[in-house]
Amino acid sequence: MGGRKYFESEIETMDRSNLEKLQMERLQWQLKRCYEESPFYRERFMKAGIKPEDIRSLEEIVRIPPVTKEELREEQLAHPSFGRYTVAPSKDWAELHPSTGTTGVPVNTIWSHRDVKTIASWTARTMWNFGARPGDIVQNAFSYGLWVAGMSTHYATQELKCFVLPIGAAMTERQIDYLLNPGSTVLLCTPSYALHIGERLAQRGISPEDIPLRRGCFGGEGGTEVPATRKKIEEGLGIDAFDYYGLAEIGPTIASECEEKAGLHWVEDHILIEVIDPDTKEISRPGETGVLVMTHLTKEATPMIRYWSNDLAKLTTEKCACGRTHARSIGGILGRADDMIIYKGAKFYPIQVEKVVRSFTELSDEFHIELTTDERMGTDICTVVVEQMAERGDTEILASSLKKGLKEELMVTPEVDIKPLGSLERTTFKAKRLVDNRKK
Numbered sequence: 001m002g003g004r005k006y007f008e009s010e011i012e013t014m015d016r017s018n019l020e021k022l023q024m025e026r027l028q029w030q031l032k033r034c035y036e037e038s039p040f041y042r043e044r045f046m047k048a049g050i051k052p053e054d055i056r057s058l059e060e061i062v063r064i065p066p067v068t069k070e071e072l073r074e075e076q077l078a079h080p081s082f083g084r085y086t087v088a089p090s091k092d093w094a095e096l097h098p099s100t101g102t103t104g105v106p107v108n109t110i111w112s113h114r115d116v117k118t119i120a121s122w123t124a125r126t127m128w129n130f131g132a133r134p135g136d137i138v139q140n141a142f143s144y145g146l147w148v149a150g151m152s153t154h155y156a157t158q159e160l161k162c163f164v165l166p167i168g169a170a171m172t173e174r175q176i177d178y179l180l181n182p183g184s185t186v187l188l189c190t191p192s193y194a195l196h197i198g199e200r201l202a203q204r205g206i207s208p209e210d211i212p213l214r215r216g217c218f219g220g221e222g223g224t225e226v227p228a229t230r231k232k233i234e235e236g237l238g239i240d241a242f243d244y245y246g247l248a249e250i251g252p253t254i255a256s257e258c259e260e261k262a263g264l265h266w267v268e269d270h271i272l273i274e275v276i277d278p279d280t281k282e283i284s285r286p287g288e289t290g291v292l293v294m295t296h297l298t299k300e301a302t303p304m305i306r307y308w309s310n311d312l313a314k315l316t317t318e319k320c321a322c323g324r325t326h327a328r329s330i331g332g333i334l335g336r337a338d339d340m341i342i343y344k345g346a347k348f349y350p351i352q353v354e355k356v357v358r359s360f361t362e363l364s365d366e367f368h369i370e371l372t373t374d375e376r377m378g379t380d381i382c383t384v385v386v387e388q389m390a391e392r393g394d395t396e397i398l399a400s401s402l403k404k405g406l407k408e409e410l411m412v413t414p415e416v417d418i419k420p421l422g423s424l425e426r427t428t429f430k431a432k433r434l435v436d437n438r439k440k
């Protein structure tokens with residue numbers, strides 16, 4: 001690829017001491033305005049017995065208690081419509097983006113007019129990271145509307161001077177038609193939907209070589225960085241596949257892989273990233289898995305100070321081979337802290353099951369993990385439900401090698417249930433991997 005290497009060269013390759021200086025300046029600005037203009041935040045500071053000026057280094061931010069989604073929800077119920085954590089005046093508001101609300105009432109976040117510009121710009125950077133360039137035809141199969149990712153990537157395509165097809169997350173046959181004509185060059189969607197599109201492409205007898213698509217970035221759920229999943233997406237669509245991450249409360253698309261595929265690069269000049277040990281609430285050591293906690297350094301309307309994401313990741317500040325200095329999460333998002341399964345004393349996450357399932361060519365891409373109760377014994381049963389591709393070997397032999405593979409990864413052996421191809425539901429949005437049918 002010719003042309004310039006980075007979207008914003010100076011900021012993306014800034015040495016870490018200057019980057020941290022910039023973060024500190026922006027953090028002080030943000031803490032001060034939240035303290036002065038948001039009763040929600042001021043009360044939290046007062047409860048912790050601190051003032052914004054007491055935070056004299058980036059590390060000291062741990063003195064401020066983290067904000068959970070539950071607290072934001074309660075705040076909004078107590079102070080409708082948007083809670084008291086809106087800092088910019090309402091005349092500056094541009095867009096409303098509630099979270100998807102999988103666990104109750106949605107939590108509203110607001111983008112001011114300036115936030116829209118900032119978000120478009122950092123999202124454009126995350127797209128440039130994986131190789132989107134002016135002139136690309138971007139098939140945007142992220143869901144549009146209230147869900148954040150569709151809008152932010154749409155705006156970013158305009159920043160990048162791409163040609164966007166705002167198709168959204170639906171109509172798989174139409175997706176394939178557009179891949180053929182006009183022939184999109186970049187695809188954006190969830191990894192499970194990318195696998196589904198690949199599957200349909202094969203069923204329609206279209207070879208990946210017959211479409212001009214060259215790369216795709218996949219987010220909204222984990223999985224792209226699972227080697228076998230990445231390989232399946234890449235082979236199914238004939239592309240280079242990259243990982244993407246974001247969340248409604250912080251920003252839709254705040255981290256993406258670069259062409260080195262060496263972990264998610266954060267936009268650290270806009271968001272301060274911490275990885276926190278969920279038990280001790282201390283900062284995890286480099287390379288240790290913990291919960292991502294994020295602070296807005298530039299956001300105006302609904303800034304988050306130490307938002308507890310519940311997503312698990314590792315963090316390294318080592319300079320990437322691409323030359324960028326912003327921190328990375330190698331291996332991407334490693335699960336949800338509340339998706340942790342405790343089974344017969346072992347702890348594991350659905351993404352680990354995915355890693356094993358996807359390494360079997362005899363199995364389709366779909367799977368789920370079902371928790372039930374053994375009523376006779378009163379104990380939990382964990383079953384990994386998968387689909388066998390037609391005419392791919394003996395089911396019993398497959399079941400025993402799958403169990404063996406799962407035991408190696410999870411340190412415990414779940415039950416397995418191998419169903420015929422097509423038994424499990426396909427999704428165009430986020431795949432639901434964990435089904436809890438236990439008797440409470």
Ligand SMILES: [Zn+2]
Pocket residue numbers: 258259260262265320321322323324
């Ligand atoms: Zn890189």
